[in-house]
Amino acid sequence: MHFVKKCPECGSINLFLNKDKGEVICKDCGLVVEDKMVEFGQEWREFDSDDSNKLRRTGAPMTYTQYDQGLGTEIGQKADLFRLEGKDRNKFFRLRKWQYRISTAIERNLKLALAELKGVSSSLKLPKSVEEEAARIYTLAVQRGLVRGRSMESVVAGALYAACRRHEVPRTLDELSEASGIEKKEIGRTYRFVTRELGITILPSNPADYIARFACSLTLSAETQSRAVEILEKAQKVELTSGRGPTGIAAAALYVSALLHGEKRTQREVADVAGVTEVTIRNRYKELLEKLNLEKDIKKTKKKRK
DNA sequence: AAGACGAAAGTGGTTGA
């Protein structure tokens, strides 16, 4: 268990440890700060009503994959209204009407969106924790009005993509695109927008995270796989990886590794599963050979073959 | 004939003035 010093959502250092529940809570935004990323049943206190009986919850844990979790605020209770007259009073009614409209709109939107999210998530076979995270992100996005001017689906896809990245189970934009039916560009755009607006920090994705999945769909042996990861590690040290697309690097490492183990796959095959072109693989491949002195190894295995 | 290689031109996104 490591302790987080700053709230990942709002950056506040005003954290509060609730020993009874064993949770660390951000006092500013109400986020339950996770010690690991995989954490179920987070809750935003902020959005709860003040009812004390609601604070003690029983029953099923609250989850962001359900659309209604006590969202929204009611403006103006009866008592306040009697103190207002004329213009002020009208203003109050107007505000209340809008508040009502907005909150019901949010609920409707969430209901639809979360259904969509579940669909996409399950077609990508994503773990439940990622789905939760995505739902959380989406909920936040809706509340901040970030969906305006964007299609609901694209924001869902963006949220899912972000959630995948945070949980280090990366899917490529292509996969998300296929599963959601949203254009790659669009997902990327909303993804960037949403994460920036919400101040979500995303670690640059690690090429090694892709290896297992790519290797699997290429039916490569476990040795080849771990060799590829080794190559990746070396590549990181020589700073071959910074700035490049992680999928390209992963693909190249896998390609080299397959060659070394006599499990040759064509560049085309590798390129397809990694969602990059052969050219990119070639470039990365070339760089890998140069910087890591792998030429001899390749030649050796070639001779062996003969 | 298929795969590997490389050059050249084009695309979308980031950065810095």
Place this chain on the structure above:
DNA sequence: TCAACAACTTTCGTCTT
């Protein structure tokens, strides 16, 4: 806001197996 820039793609011709 615009131009320069890097990474990546597309396309195509040539070489290798």
